[in-house]
Amino acid sequence: MADEEVLQNTPHRRVVRVGDTVRRPTHPWTPAVHALLRHLEEVGYPCSPRVLGIDEQGREVLTYLDGRSGAESWPKVVGDAGLVSVARLLRDYHDAVAGFRPTDRLIWCTGETGLGDGELVCHGDFGPWNIVWGGDRPVGIIDWDHARPADRLHDVAYALEYLAPFRDDAECHRWLGYLQPPDRRRRLELFATAYGLTSVEGLVDAVIDVQRRGIELVRALARAGAQPQARWVADGHAEELERRLAWSLAHRHLFDAP
Template sequence: MSREEILQDDEHRRVVRVGDTVRRPVHPWTPAVHALLRHLEEASYPYSPRVLGLDEQGREVLTYLEGESGPRGWAKVVGDAGLVSFARLLRGYHDAVAGFRPPPGLSWFTGEAEPRDGEVICHGDFGPWNVVWRGDRPAGILDWDYALPRPRLHDVAYALEYVAPFRDDAECLRWLRYPAPPDRRRRLELFAGAYGLPSAEGLVDAVIGVQRDGIERVRELAAAGRQPQARWVAEGHLDDLGGRLAWSLAHRHLFE
């Protein structure tokens, strides 16, 4: 076998590249994720990795998506063209997955199974860090472990927290690659239009709702001993999430 290149060296999730493949640990919800990825492959959806099975160590084997990802993704969505491409990528995924229903007996990381009326299998972690870019164009979507049944608006609101963004000016300038404080209202409206929403009405409330849900999910998973959520709580991450929610509530006028 080819040499392993470490892509993520988290103690609870070590991800490596081997040749043109990625090897990742499996979880109880991995069969549901694989069913989703196989559906996308059968639908000729070009932006998802392909499932190649398990290796001799019991790790899942996926195709490697060539391009820039992780922290480099933040700069890609600062400009209008990148933000529009990011929104259209999400819409294209939602359209591709609209008819998918997981086989009986499978469940997602939340323990839920089939989507209810009005729901699709959302990506669940659709942020700039999980998009692969080639130049200024999206070329793939990574990390499907947090896929879950929700209305499409869940992914939209989750993405908007990071790309509108629902962050203060100092963080935008220091960490998120903005050359000047962003016009958050305009960016929210631009994303909504590119995704295909008739308006941006209700999106601020949707983002705040997703932030609240995220806090509760981290708390519940940590209480059940799930990692990395248990470590996050031990390190005080719930305080960080609460601070972000408080900022959104206090600054919603910047978006409306």
């Protein structure tokens, strides 16, 4: 086999690049994710990796999406142009997945199967780190392990936590690349409009609800022994998520209409 370039190497999660492919650990929900990615390929959606199978080490094999992602993606979403393009990227994905009807045999990371009324399969982890950029244009979405049935507002709210963002000024400056405190209400409205929403009513509550349910999911997966959630809980990450939720509740006036 060709040389492996390590893309991520944390406990229980080693991701490598081999040529034009990415090799990643599989999970009980991998068949569901592969069915989703194959649907996106069938409808011609250009921004998701293609499934190539399972290698001799039991790792999933996906096509490599060339570009910048991870920590390098954060500065891309600070400006209005990046924020708008990411909102449109999410809407394009939702439009592409709208016709996907997974069978009840496919189990997602949440343990859910099938789709409820008004649901589609959300990406589930639509944050800046999982967006691939070619220059100043988003060209791909990676890491689909958290895909799950939900209302499309789940992905919108999840994204807004990081893009509005629901973080204090110090963190925005120190870690997220903002030179000035962000106008959070304006950014929330800009994202919503670019996505195609006609109103921002209920969006702040939706973000807070996604934060709350995310904590519940992390703790549930940790209790089941899933990684990296078990390690996150052991390292105190769940308490950090609780602090972020508390900040959102205490500062929602920064996002609500005056």
